[in-house]
Amino acid sequence: MEEIVKVKNKRGVRVIPGFGLSLGVTLSMLGCFVLIPLASIFLSAGRLEFSEFAAVVTSRQVMAGYRVSLSCAFWAALINTVFGMGLAWVLVRYDFPGRRLMDGIIELPFALPTAVAGISLTSLYSDQGWIGAYFAKRGITIAYTRIGITIAMIFVGIPFVVRSVQPVLEKLDGQYEEAAAMLGAGRGYTFLRVVLPEMFPALITGFGLAFSRGIGEYGSVVFIAGNIPYETQIAPLLIMEKLEQYKYTDATAIALVLLLLSFIMMLIMNSIQISMQRFTRNL
Amino acid sequence: MAVGKRNTNPIVKYVLIFVSGLFLFVMLVLPLIVVVVNALKDGWTVYRQSITDIYAIKALGLTLLASVSAVAVNTVFGLFASYLLSKFYFRGRQVLAALIDIPFSISPVIAGLVFILTFGNIGWMGGFLKAHHIKIVFAVPGVILATIFVTFPFVFRELFPVMNAYGKDEEEAAALMGAKGFTIFRKITFPHVKWALLYGMILCGARAMGEFGAVSVISGHLRGKTNTLPLHVEILCNEFNTTAAFAVSSLLVLLSTLILAARSLAEWKKKKRGGN
Numbered sequence A: 001m002e003e004i005v006k007v008k009n010k011r012g013v014r015v016i017p018g019f020g021l022s023l024g025v026t027l028s029m030l031g032c033f034v035l036i037p038l039a040s041i042f043l044s045a046g047r048l049e050f051s052e053f054a055a056v057v058t059s060r061q062v063m064a065g066y067r068v069s070l071s072c073a074f075w076a077a078l079i080n081t082v083f084g085m086g087l088a089w090v091l092v093r094y095d096f097p098g099r100r101l102m103d104g105i106i107e108l109p110f111a112l113p114t115a116v117a118g119i120s121l122t123s124l125y126s127d128q129g130w131i132g133a134y135f136a137k138r139g140i141t142i143a144y145t146r147i148g149i150t151i152a153m154i155f156v157g158i159p160f161v162v163r164s165v166q167p168v169l170e171k172l173d174g175q176y177e178e179a180a181a182m183l184g185a186g187r188g189y190t191f192l193r194v195v196l197p198e199m200f201p202a203l204i205t206g207f208g209l210a211f212s213r214g215i216g217e218y219g220s221v222v223f224i225a226g227n228i229p230y231e232t233q234i235a236p237l238l239i240m241e242k243l244e245q246y247k248y249t250d251a252t253a254i255a256l257v258l259l260l261l262s263f264i265m266m267l268i269m270n271s272i273q274i275s276m277q278r279f280t281r282n283l
Numbered sequence B: 001m002a003v004g005k006r007n008t009n010p011i012v013k014y015v016l017i018f019v020s021g022l023f024l025f026v027m028l029v030l031p032l033i034v035v036v037v038n039a040l041k042d043g044w045t046v047y048r049q050s051i052t053d054i055y056a057i058k059a060l061g062l063t064l065l066a067s068v069s070a071v072a073v074n075t076v077f078g079l080f081a082s083y084l085l086s087k088f089y090f091r092g093r094q095v096l097a098a099l100i101d102i103p104f105s106i107s108p109v110i111a112g113l114v115f116i117l118t119f120g121n122i123g124w125m126g127g128f129l130k131a132h133h134i135k136i137v138f139a140v141p142g143v144i145l146a147t148i149f150v151t152f153p154f155v156f157r158e159l160f161p162v163m164n165a166y167g168k169d170e171e172e173a174a175a176l177m178g179a180k181g182f183t184i185f186r187k188i189t190f191p192h193v194k195w196a197l198l199y200g201m202i203l204c205g206a207r208a209m210g211e212f213g214a215v216s217v218i219s220g221h222l223r224g225k226t227n228t229l230p231l232h233v234e235i236l237c238n239e240f241n242t243t244a245a246f247a248v249s250s251l252l253v254l255l256s257t258l259i260l261a262a263r264s265l266a267e268w269k270k271k272k273r274g275g276n
Helices: A019-046 A050-057 A060-093 A099-105 A114-125 A129-138 A146-171 A174-182 A188-216 A218-225 A235-244 A248-280 B009-037 B044-052 B054-087 B094-102 B108-119 B126-131 B141-149 B152-164 B169-176 B181-210 B214-217 B228-236 B242-272
Strands: none
Touching: A019 A248, A019 B054, A019 B094, A019 B108, A019 B141, A050 A060, A050 A248, A050 B242, A060 A099, A060 A146, A060 A188, A060 A235, A060 A248, A060 B009, A099 B009, A099 B242, A114 A129, A114 A146, A114 B181, A114 B228, A114 B242, A129 B009, A146 A188, A146 A218, A146 B009, A174 A188, A188 A248, A188 B108, A218 A235, A235 B214, A248 B044, A248 B108, B009 B242, B044 B054, B044 B108, B044 B242, B054 B094, B054 B141, B054 B152, B054 B181, B054 B228, B054 B242, B108 B141, B108 B214, B141 B181, B141 B214, B152 B169, B152 B181, B169 B181, B181 B242, B214 B228, B228 B242
């Protein structure tokens, strides 16, 4: 635990100037742009009858929407965790021509507009697309199915796991692995027992971030999804649909459930991390 | 930092590099190539027509307006907030940091919904706005606000770790030697975070230009008035004018690649200065 150094001298006065100003600006901007608009969603929800709320969020279409969003996001985040781990390892531990290019390209899902990603992924994986055609010949359709949704979610989530694990790997002290090697452990065993536990919290964080991003993502996914009710409708699309029909209360209800799910997800991730920390601190 | 003389199995190394490279190529590079190829499919004239179309240009204008506003507002916020959270200790620090991160983690569609619920006709501010003939939802101000919201934490997220890592010692020393607030910021805090600030602004701008979900909800899709470039792409797609859609997208791809390059440069400069 780091020491908390008090910044006030004995008379209780802060040494560094500017506290009042920065607190004022920060709080007012945060309130104006973020908190007050956000409060509206709870205000609106408060106006809903609970039975109305329950009817909307448990209707078959909406439940199917949650199912699609949650399951596709889960698989996408899982695949991203596996490949992200490999990518982080390759970028930190090895040196090879094009390494910096690889490192830069990983930021692409952050820099590329989601709509552009959406249409180009759709084109690529459609039955006439470069990759889609190859699979279509074998009878597998990718675009407009859940597989397509998962692929789009993988795309948007790539940076999260890699960027979470990279700093951990970079700071990892080599002496633990050297000690393990000197005690006779093979490379695989060393990886499993020494390196992986250190990476685990970062992997969990990355997984959680990729998962949340997958659930909430709209632009990249909505083009390739096809939006067939009960089959490939993602939750954000359902919210959008309700909004287009001016059914604001319905949209609010669905959005609330989604927010709740993300919040629960965050809690689960945090508690896994805390219990992991007890593990790895026993070094 | 590579661990010195480990006996790295070269086969494992090359397989991993190859698999990772292939994964990145298929997932990231191919889509880029698809955009460019599809944009030029019908020839150069059609391409030129699509990107000089009046609606495309107006959409570009709105995108730039919203992005510049978002970067400006969020940079101001980012500077103040990261200064506050890294140099001062007070109760509720963690809560504040968590609150700032909220726009980063909620779905863009929900972000748009939130603004409709606040400023729309059914929103609690709706009556007030109507009485003063101020239109926010389904108009340009709404688009700008939604873009600001969605990219709110971006500059902060880049600045804060750097400022936090440097700690308060230098600023305290300067204050004790009699320097005033702005001087401390200008001569001590700012030079440390120059490159992080630039990178944060670039990232914020990129995200702002690409924002789709939130803006889609709040914009009303009025061609020539409240359409941003990504929304224009969607309209073209819905009209099955795919070549034009990809042509306009290629502009955005170009912008993104420039941003990535600028980002790599900023990152390299940051590392050169001896960042952690």
